Amino acid sequence: DIVMTQTPLSSPVTLGQPASISCRSSQSLVHSDGNTYLSWLQQRPGQPPRLLIYKISNRFSGVPDRFSGSGAGTDFTLKISKVEAEDVGVYYCMQATHFHTFGQGTKLEIK
Amino acid sequence: EVQLVESGGGLVQPGGSLRLSCTASGFIFSSYSMNWVRQAPGKGLEWVSYIDSSSTSIYYADSVKGRFTISRDNAKNSLYLQMNSLRAEDTAVYYCTAFASGTYVYWGQGTLVTVSS
Numbered sequence: 744d745i746v747m748t749q750t751p752l753s754s755p756v757t758l759g760q761p762a763s764i765s766c767r768s769s770q771s772l773v774h775s776d777g778n779t780y781l782s783w784l785q786q787r788p789g790q791p792p793r794l795l796i797y798k799i800s801n802r803f804s805g806v807p808d809r810f811s812g813s814g815a816g817t818d819f820t821l822k823i824s825k826v827e828a829e830d831v832g833v834y835y836c837m838q839a840t841h842f843h844t845f846g847q848g849t850k851l852e853i854k
Numbered sequence: 855e856v857q858l859v860e861s862g863g864g865l866v867q868p869g870g871s872l873r874l875s876c877t878a879s880g881f882i883f884s885s886y887s888m889n890w891v892r893q894a895p896g897k898g899l900e901w902v903s904y905i906d907s908s909s910t911s912i913y914y915a916d917s918v919k920g921r922f923t924i925s926r927d928n929a930k931n932s933l934y935l936q937m938n939s940l941r942a943e944d945t946a947v948y949y950c951t952a953f954a955s956g957t958y959v960y961w962g963q964g965t966l967v968t969v970s971s
Binding site: 774778780782784791792793794797798801803833835837839840842843844845846847848 | 889898953955957958959961962
């Protein structure tokens with residue numbers, strides 16, 4: 744099974760400042776079809792998760808452009824250019840190249 | 855507006871059964887693969903089961919294999935999860951999710967399953 748490891752597990756950030764979350768997979772996420780099925784999800788307190796980014800760097804419909812994704816192979820990053828209060832929550836990376844597994848989650852909180 | 859509405863959760867004793875349902879609207883349900891994903895209280899997300907659009911391909915997490923059965927009825931825009939031989943560790947919020955482009959594009963609000971005596 745592929746293990747997804749996120750760092751940090753907790754990230755206190757000042758409003759208006761950038762934030763970055765890393766996700767590393769235990770093996771390459773490049774699928775035989777050439778795609779890399781790495782996504783980022785956001786879960787606000789008391790809410791279900793919602794999709795932010797898919798296939799490494801594609802923003803889902805309605806996602807603000809302050810969110811961006813990058814990476815390749817086994818190392819991926821989610822960046823928030825300027826954190827807003829509504830960004831508080833837990834962020835998960837998820838791979839669907841080899842079945843489906845999630846990272847442990849990173850809690851984003853405001854300092 | 856896309857909606858996924860789960861139902862069927864509740865309190866059940868260890869060894870008991872429950873059937874979860876998920877009703878979809880606002881998108882072409884029959885064109886999407888679907889999944890169940892669960893989240894134990896205060897914990898992270900765990901994929902449970904996958905079914906493709908025509909019910910041809912079905913997969914389960916090892917933790918539920920042999921106990922849970924996923925199914926769908928495209929005519930009713932509905933997804934199901936039959937859960938048997940429930941254990942305390944199955945206690946979680948169960949989310950219905952639509953799958954496309956290699957990710958979970960739509961999520962329901964979830965239904966809570968509590969396994970306890």
